[in-house]
Amino acid sequence: MENFQNIIQQLLNKSKFLETLNEDQIQYINANDIRSNKKILTTISDVDTILERTYFNDNVILWYSSDNMKLEREDEWRQTYQELLLELPRCEPRRKLIYVDFSDFEQKLEYFKIVRFPSTIHNDDKSTSLPPIEINVLLMGETGVGKSTFINAFVNYLKFEKLQQAEQGEPIVLIPVSFLITIGEHFNEFIVKFGDVDQNENYEQQGQSVTQQCKSYVLK
Numbered sequence: 001m002e003n004f005q006n007i008i009q010q011l012l013n014k015s016k017f018l019e020t021l022n023e024d025q026i027q028y029i030n031a032n033d034i035r036s037n038k039k040i041l042t043t044i045s046d047v048d049t050i051l052e053r054t055y056f057n058d059n060v061i062l063w064y065s066s067d068n069m070k071l072e073r074e075d076e077w078r079q080t081y082q083e084l085l086l087e088l089p090r091c092e093p094r095r096k097l098i099y100v101d102f103s104d105f106e107q108k109l110e111y112f113k114i115v116r117f118p119s120t121i122h123n124d125d126k127s128t129s130l131p132p133i134e135i136n137v138l139l140m141g142e143t144g145v146g147k148s149t150f151i152n153a154f155v156n157y158l159k160f161e162k163l164q165q166a167e168q169g170e171p172i173v174l175i176p177v178s179f180l181i182t183i184g185e186h187f188n189e190f191i192v193k194f195g196d197v198d199q200n201e202n203y204e205q206q207g208q209s210v211t212q213q214c215k216s217y218v219l220k
Contacts, residue, residue, distance in 0.1 A: 064113035
């Protein structure tokens with residue numbers, strides 16, 4: 001009985017997923033339906049060949065995936081889904097996205113695979129590069145909360161993968177910083193400064209905004 005209920009739940013989840021694809025104008029193909037001969041075992045390579053012949057001259061994106069991969073690598077799956085949806089409007093003429101489902105396929109699909117036509121097939125199953133996505137971030141906050149500090153920290157997070165690398169390397173200082181620290185039992189005061197002099201940063205008036213004008217920074 002429990003197994004029967006699990007099957008029903010899986011079917012309901014699948015139905016809901018297909019509705020979502022339809023709402024996002026994503027075409028669905030079951031990989032098992034691509035087989036030219038139902039009695040002969042078909043491999044993923046065979047599916048590649050059949051789909052290439054079918055869509056070679058069409059402006060489409062094929063996304064190979066499965067229910068197991070959707071569950072096991074949920075975050076990566078959702079990110080790929082969103083990136084592909086964002087990519088479609090930027091294509092001229094607009095490309096069609098097709099979800100190729102290998103959930104019940106004989107050969108297990110080990111990695112997501114994305115194929116674009118008209119173009120060459122991306123044969124590297126482990127990773128498929130997508131066009132870069134520009135994200136604009138407006139940073140707002142009261143005076144002194146650390147907006148400039150956050151920007152400096154963020155760019156260094158992008159440069160250094162580990163804290164040890166940051167300690168040994170030269171930090172990136174997009175916005176000059178100056179702050180007071182106390183050291184030792186007698187609380188001796190020292191001013192710590194990083195970065196070159198910038199007229200847009202005013203440290204003379206305590207309690208007032210240090211950054212005088214808004215700036216934009218492009219991070220890659």
